[in-house]
Amino acid sequence: MQVINTVKDLRNWVRSTKGSGQSIGLVPTMGFLHEGHLSLVESAKSENGQVVISIFVNPAQFGPNEDYDRYPRDFERDSKLAEKAGVDVVFAPSAEEMYPRESQITMAAGALANVMCGKSRPGHFNGVLKVVTKLFHLVQPDTAYFGQKDAQQLAIIESLVRDFDFPLEIRRIDTVREQDGLAKSSRNVYLSETERAEAPKLYQALQVGVTAARDGKDPIPGMARFIESATSGTIDYIELLSYPDLTEEPNGQAILALAVQFQKARLIDNIIFNLKEN
Amino acid sequence: MQVINTVKDLRNWVRSTKGSGQSIGLVPTMGFLHEGHLSLVESAKSENGQVVISIFVNPAQFGPNEDYDRYPRDFERDSKLAEKAGVDVVFAPSAEEMYPRESQITMAAGALANVMCGKSRPGHFNGVLKVVTKLFHLVQPDTAYFGQKDAQQLAIIESLVRDFDFPLEIRRIDTVREQDGLAKSSRNVYLSETERAEAPKLYQALQVGVTAARDGKDPIPGMARFIESATSGTIDYIELLSYPDLTEEPNGQAILALAVQFQKARLIDNIIFNLKEN
Missing domain, CATH: 3.40.50.620 (HUPs)
Structure with missing residues (x-):
């Protein structure tokens, strides 16, 4: 090399x-x-x-x-x-x-x-x-x-x-994840022990949100409540958009994405999926 | 081909x-x-x-x-x-x-x-x-x-x-010119016969301006008077700048450039020269 x-x-x-x-x-x-x-x-x-x-x-x-x-x-x-x-x-x-x-x-x-x-x-x-x-x-x-x-x-x-x-x-x-679902990131080293234990909740929130979106519901309020109760992080955004053009009111291919600020690390994660497939 | x-x-x-x-x-x-x-x-x-x-x-x-x-x-x-x-x-x-x-x-x-x-x-x-x-x-x-x-x-x-x-x-x-000095341009076909006869004055103005600039004078007012009296065009700009960074107060390599609007054609021309060489 x-x-x-x-x-x-x-x-x-x-x-x-x-x-x-x-x-x-x-x-x-x-x-x-x-x-x-x-x-x-x-x-x-x-x-x-x-x-x-x-x-x-x-x-x-x-x-x-x-x-x-x-x-x-x-x-x-x-x-x-x-x-x-x-x-x-x-x-x-x-x-x-x-x-x-x-x-x-x-x-x-x-x-x-x-x-x-x-x-x-x-x-x-x-x-x-x-x-x-x-x-x-x-x-x-x-x-x-x-x-x-x-x-x-x-x-x-x-x-x-x-x-x-x-x-x-x-x-x-595809995103590579830890066994507990946390997306691998260079910034994960900045999570405290407690934050590291909470961080997999982000991906769980996304998975629940995708199911809700496919059922025709707005997934964001429920995801926000879940993240706020299950982690010490502060939500920067949770958004559901079309992908890859990132416009509102997605129809087919969509992205459900979030960013959460922990004490020394800001984590992001997303799922790209088709709103019409279950 | x-x-x-x-x-x-x-x-x-x-x-x-x-x-x-x-x-x-x-x-x-x-x-x-x-x-x-x-x-x-x-x-x-x-x-x-x-x-x-x-x-x-x-x-x-x-x-x-x-x-x-x-x-x-x-x-x-x-x-x-x-x-x-x-x-x-x-x-x-x-x-x-x-x-x-x-x-x-x-x-x-x-x-x-x-x-x-x-x-x-x-x-x-x-x-x-x-x-x-x-x-x-x-x-x-x-x-x-x-x-x-x-x-x-x-x-x-x-x-x-x-x-x-x-x-x-x-x-x-280098710019290619007609025998009378007019810079070749696809837009020259839109000059009227009178305008075509006047157009070589632009290059003449530039040449006189370069000499003035090298003598430490501001070339622009004289060039403007000359173009206004010798052509029917309207001056869009005459500028003396450094080249290629196009900033004011040139010192070494400079560009003296102009644009003149005729009835159906806007002509541009320039000379790039060193202010310190004669």
């Missing part, structure tokens, strides 16, 4: 890999890898000659009061996990390498960022669009892999690729 | 061309080709195995009161000129092919669009960013060629490529 830290070295690797006719799969991450990331790597390996994982905590997608500085980082551990998973290249640039100067041109996610996490994280998805566009241009993957846990991000990246004709495909990979 | 009208056919051509190891040069145009475009093709041919010219009058870069509908089009003539110039592929999609659905994600040129043509053409450069990004992703050129006549567009596209790490190079090609 190679570790590449500079844009120049990455470009050279991409050129020679493309020249040899091998396909490239990209798994973009912010590091502190868990089984969710490794399941993306596994899918990438099954479809590509070479697999690149990027490890970059992207400052452009953190707000001024968010957890950029204390976002968990452990490159040595990540590097071992990536190697064991069969990754070919870890691209781990510094912030200066990715953003050597101030940008002039901006991208915006528009209405897709006006719901769910976009409401409480202004500018977050514009920062995601920026780094993902850069990574796509640097790595030039044939296919890029994203987890469904970040469903809004995924919907926005799918729009990005479609709206601007990026020459690559996006794969949506 | 091949004419390709669909995204699908273009993608197939790109895949096989890249597979054969040939480099691709792209000349993006809105058609109604003149010697300015052909000089871009000539540069592209000298540096690439295959040359693609795109012919697409991009609705996204025209304002509601601009000349999208009456922008001059003559595909048959363009096609002959392109073939004679040695173009390998003409990519000529319909508007529906390029924009099959409404976009969600937007790009914006920021401060670079607050000067020169950006002031009187709100949204114009955002539309340019959109189509150029799409063309770059569709054609995947190694090098793309743009004329200096559209200097603000060029500065914005250079920023786009740098800010988002597009895997390609941009070449700036």
Whole structure:
């Protein structure tokens, strides 16, 4: 496994890999890898000659009061996990390498960022669009892999690729969960012991909510009462929207999503389902 | 020479061309080709195995009161000129092919669009960013060629490529002029006979202005008086800015640029020069 830290070295690797006719799969991450990331790597390996994982905590997608500085980082551990998973290249640039100067041109996610996490994280998805566009241009993957846990991000990246004709495909990979149902997340390490015991209630609430929605009921009040009574977290949002266009009054394919703020960790989770199938 | 009208056919051509190891040069145009475009093709041919010219009058870069509908089009003539110039592929999609659905994600040129043509053409450069990004992703050129006549567009596209790490190079090609100095432009056909006789004064004004600027004088009032007395056009702007960052109070590399509205044609021209060299 190679570790590449500079844009120049990455470009050279991409050129020679493309020249040899091998396909490239990209798994973009912010590091502190868990089984969710490794399941993306596994899918990438099954479809590509070479697999690149990027490890970059992207400052452009953190707000001024968010957890950029204390976002968990452990490159040595990540590097071992990536190697064991069969990754070919870890691209781990510094912030200066990715953003050597101030940008002039901006991208915006528009209405897709006006719901769910976009409401409480202004500018977050514009920062995601920026780094993902850069990574796509640097790595030039044939296919890029994203987890469904970040469903809004995924919907926005799918729009990005479609709206601007990026020459690559996006794969949506199922959320990986702990045995008790909690969605795997790098931020789970910040849960207290009590919060960790409460956190699986979020997925339980989603499952109950999906059943209610399929029965034609509004699932949100019941879910809110359940989360408020069964956890110490504060609900940021619970939303039922169409997917992937994230508009209100879903009809067929839908997403039921939530974000709950615990003391040091904000957790998100969702289920994507068809409202008309039971 | 091949004419390709669909995204699908273009993608197939790109895949096989890249597979054969040939480099691709792209000349993006809105058609109604003149010697300015052909000089871009000539540069592209000298540096690439295959040359693609795109012919697409991009609705996204025209304002509601601009000349999208009456922008001059003559595909048959363009096609002959392109073939004679040695173009390998003409990519000529319909508007529906390029924009099959409404976009969600937007790009914006920021401060670079607050000067020169950006002031009187709100949204114009955002539309340019959109189509150029799409063309770059569709054609995947190694090098793309743009004329200096559209200097603000060029500065914005250079920023786009740098800010988002597009895997390609941009070449700036000198403005091609008529014998009397008028910059070649598809819109010149809309000049009346009188206006056509006056139009070379714009370049003369620029030349006098450059000399004044190098002498440390403000060139703009004199240029304005000259253009107002020697032509029937209305000045949209005359600006002296740094280049390519388009900020005020230039020091080294500078651009002296103007736009003048005639009855049915708005003409632009510029000189890029170093303020410190005589």
